[in-house]
Amino acid sequence: MHTDADHKQSKNETKREASEEAGQVNNAEPVVENESALVDDKRLFVMNLSYQVTKEEVQELFGKYGEILDIEIPFRKHGKGVPLGIGFVRFATSEAAIQAFAELDKTIF
Numbered sequence: 001m002h003t004d005a006d007h008k009q010s011k012n013e014t015k016r017e018a019s020e021e022a023g024q025v026n027n028a029e030p031v032v033e034n035e036s037a038l039v040d041d042k043r044l045f046v047m048n049l050s051y052q053v054t055k056e057e058v059q060e061l062f063g064k065y066g067e068i069l070d071i072e073i074p075f076r077k078h079g080k081g082v083p084l085g086i087g088f089v090r091f092a093t094s095e096a097a098i099q100a101f102a103e104l105d106k107t108i109f
Contacts, residue, residue, distance in 0.1 A: 041094040042069075044101055046087040049073070049109065053083070061109060062089050066096025 046058070055071045062068055070090040076082045091097040 065100035067092035
């Protein structure tokens with residue numbers, strides 16, 4: 001008994017074999033139809049933070065570039081409250097995030 005999945009897999013294998021025979025090998029990543037679903041252009045990843053940094057300190061530094069919706073400072077699993085030294089800052093607008101990135105990238109906090 002063959003299912004639709006078996007039929008699709010068989011068709012894909014046939015297409016791949018035909019491409020290989022023609023000398024066309026496609027090693028590219030799969031195409032994502034809605035790439036914007038994977039990218040949040042209002043959220044910045046911040047690294048090399050002090051382990052003692054507070055959300056208030058991050059708010060003070062990044063807040064001058066625009067309204068901040070959320071600040072995340074993750075902690076280690078089983079680390080008894082030890083921060084990872086990274087954070088995420090989500091702005092209300094992508095323009096604010098871009099400006100903060102442009103001015104603060106590769107600076108020391």
